[in-house]
Amino acid sequence: MMNMPSSLVSGLLLAAIWIGIAESAVAIFPTKSKNYHVITRIHINKFHIGETLILDLGKDVKEWKRMRDGQEETIKYCADEKGKDCNVWLNADHKTVGDGREHIFDNGTLIIENFQTSDSGDYYTDDELQRIHYTADGHVWQLARTKISVVPI
Numbered sequence: 469m470m471n472m473p474s475s476l477v478s479g480l481l482l483a484a485i486w487i488g489i490a491e492s493a494v495a496i497f498p499t500k501s502k503n504y505h506v507i508t509r510i511h512i513n514k515f516h517i518g519e520t521l522i523l524d525l526g527k528d529v530k531e532w533k534r535m536r537d538g539q540e541e542t543i544k545y546c547a548d549e550k551g552k553d554c555n556v557w558l559n560a561d562h563k564t565v566g567d568g569r570e571h572i573f574d575n576g577t578l579i580i581e582n583f584q585t586s587d588s589g590d591y592y593t594d595d596e597l598q599r600i601h602y603t604a605d606g607h608v609w610q611l612a613r614t615k616i617s618v619v620p621i
Contacts, residue, residue, distance in 0.1 A: 511614060514621040521580040521587065525614055529576030529595040536589035541565055545572040583620070591616045 515521055523532070531544040539559055543566065546554030557566030569581040576595070580587055592615045599611040 511616045513616055513618050515583045515618060517583060517585065517620055519583050521578075521583045521618065523578040523591055523616060523618075524576065525593055525596045527575050528597065529572075529578075529593045531595060532572060532578045532591060532593050534589045534591045536586075543570055543572055543578070545574060545576075547574065583618075585620050588619050589617075591618060 513521075529545075531542060533540055533542050534557070535541075541557045541559055543555065543557050544553065548554075552564075553562065555571050556564050556568070557570060559565050570578070571581075572578050576593075578591070592613060594613070596613045598613065601609040603609070
């Protein structure tokens, strides 16, 4: 895949996602700099309505984000759970958009009880450890943070 144009790789990745054959996909997108490479990861999780959604990207996660209907929403962990902004989805205006089915634990795990179509979206966190590798010949490889697309089946 390294010799393929990035547009072709992108097209193949999108085609795999579109027809539903990719549960997890990796694509390599070369940049203009010949020494810097970014590897992206997209995970597609399919859930039945009513199931419990459990997402885990590591113990350092204290805040999750999701993109739903073009709007970014945030949920953060609070040890005391007494703040009005704790363990509930908030939009960019800091208004509650969650309904109490969501909870983030101190180990970073996000749980959404009784998954609904309205929970569909892309889930990610800026707290996930970045993975960057510098090679002896001057190349830099970076593994982008995980994005989890959640869709109902």
